[in-house]
C-alpha cells in the first residue's frame with residue numbers, strides 16, 4: 532500500500548478574506564500550511580495532488596510566493612491551474628515558469644505514472660458569451676470572479692479529448708485517474724441547499740464521461756473548485772471533489788492505493804481552530820455527507 536494526498540483550492544499568497552459558502556479566510560493560510568506540513572509528516576504521502584486555485588492574487592510575485600508555500604510542505608507535488616491561476620495568457624506563463632521543476636513536461640496538460648497508477652491532468656478552457664472556447668476568460672467578466680461565478684463557463688477543448696484518448700489507448704491496462712480543477716459531474720441534488728453558491732462544473736462533462744465509458748481503466752476523477760467535499764459516481768467512475776483549504780471544513784483527502792483498490796479517507800487538520808473560524812453555523816454541508824468522505828474504489 533502507498534499513499535498520496537489530495538488538496539485543493541489553497542488560494543495562497545493573498546490576504547483577502549470574504550464569504551463564499553463559509554468564511555473564506557485566505558489570511559489564515561500561512562498558519563494552515565504550517566499545520567498541514569506538520570500533519571503530512573504523520574500521513575507520509577508519496578506526493579500531493581493539488582487541483583487548482585493555487586493562487587488568488589493577480590501577479591507574478593504571488594504565483595512564485597504560492598509555489599514557495601507549496602514547496603514548504605516538504606512533499607513532492609503535482610500542480611494544476613484553476614480559474615484563479617489561469618485568468619490571462621501571462622498568468623499561464625507564470626504558472627509554467629513557477630512549476631517548471633514539478634511538471635513532468637513543460638505543459639499544463641500532462642500524464643505521469645506512480646507505481647501502479649496513471650494520472651492524466653487536464654486544463655479546461657473558458658467558454659465566452661459568444662460560445663467560443665478560449666484559454667482565458669472574457670475580459671468583461673474576469674474581474675467579478677472573486678465574488679460571483681454565475682457567468683463563468685468552462686469546457687474541455689477538443690485537442691485534450693484527442694490527447695486523453697491517445698494516452699488511454701496506449702495504456703489500456705493500468706488503473707488511471709484524471710485530475711482537473713472543475714468537476715466533471717455537477718453537484719448532486721442531495722447537497723444543494725437553497726443558499727448554496729455553486730461554483731459550477733464542466734459544460735461538456737457529459738461528453739467527457741461518454742468518452743471515458745470506452746476506457747474501463749479510468750477509475751476516478753479528482754477535482755476541486757466547489758469548495759465542498761463531494762463524492763459522486765457515474766459509469767463506474769468515482770469523482771472526488773475536495774473542499775478548499777481556506778474554507779470550512781479545512782480538510783484534505785488521504786488516498787490509500789492498494790494493488791486492487793483505492794481508499795479515500797478525509798481528514799481535518801490537527802488544529803481544529805481553522806475550521807471553527809471559517810464555519811458559518813448552518814453551513815456545515817460543505818463537509819459533505821458520510822458518503823462524500825470515505826469510499827472504496829475497486830480497480831477490477
Ligand SMILES: [Fe+2]
Pocket residue numbers: 540542584613756758775
Ligand atoms: Fe477555489
Ligand SMILES: [Fe+2]
Pocket residue numbers: 584613614615712730755756757
Ligand atoms: Fe475555482
